[in-house]
Amino acid sequence: MRKLASFLFISLDGVVEAPDTFVRPELYQDFSPLIAQSIAGQDLVLMGRKMYEEWFAFWPASDIQPFSGFINTVPKLVVSGTLTSxxxxxxxxxxGDVATEVASLKATDGGTIGVHGIALIESLIHARLMDELHFVLVPAMAGCGRRLVSTAAEAIQLDLISAQTTPTGLQHLVYTLRSG
Incomplete structure (x- = not known):
């Protein structure tokens, strides 16, 4: 059985949108090892339409490693109700129905499925399909921007499975959703 894993940069005040607005340039030196760690074992990427459009405009022409080599060659599934191709x-x-299709994907053989796109990750959290949430906590307060969960009726409990601090002070935190 495959697992779903997300990788998000998050500010101290919980913003996950547009990390380029709150990440200081000197922090980028620690990104490559964290990204390499995150994509190791992934053989499929699932993304929402907005993420697809943003990334398609940037990554095919990029040579920023290790992610460009990965994202330009890995199979990508795009969740969209508006795109036709x-x-x-x-x-x-x-x-088809996202939750049903993703549950079917998880039941197949293969590596980890990387999930990208705030709305998609949130919907898969609510459907209890996400297995791991990888956060890179950036020592900054964004002030404004979208948070990962905006529609929860109650708290979503998580269990920490690993934590790592980089030399520049980033925290790589990996959580699973608490069952029950």
Whole structure:
């Protein structure tokens, strides 16, 4: 059985949107090892339409390693109710009910499925399908921007499975959703 894992940069005040607005330049030196760690074992990427459009505009022409080499070659499934086709090499649309299709994907053999896109990750958390949430806690307060969960009726409990501090003070925190 496959697992779903997300990787998000998060500010101290909980913002996950547009990390380029709150990450200081000197912190970037610690990103490559964290990203390499995150993508190791992933053989499929699941992303929402907005993330697909943003990344398709940037990553095919990028040589920022290790992520560009990974994202430009890995198969990508795009969740969208509006797109009718995809242009990025190795990408295709995920048709049908998202929760049902993702549950079916998880039941297949293979590596980890990386999940990208705030709305998609949130919906998969609510559907209890996310297995791991990887956060890189950035020592900054963004002040404004979207948080990961905006529609929870009650607290979502997590269990910490690992924590790592980088030389520049980033915290790489890996959580699972608490069952029950």
């Amino acid at each position: 995809t242009e990025w090499q190795g990408s295709s649309l995920l048709a």
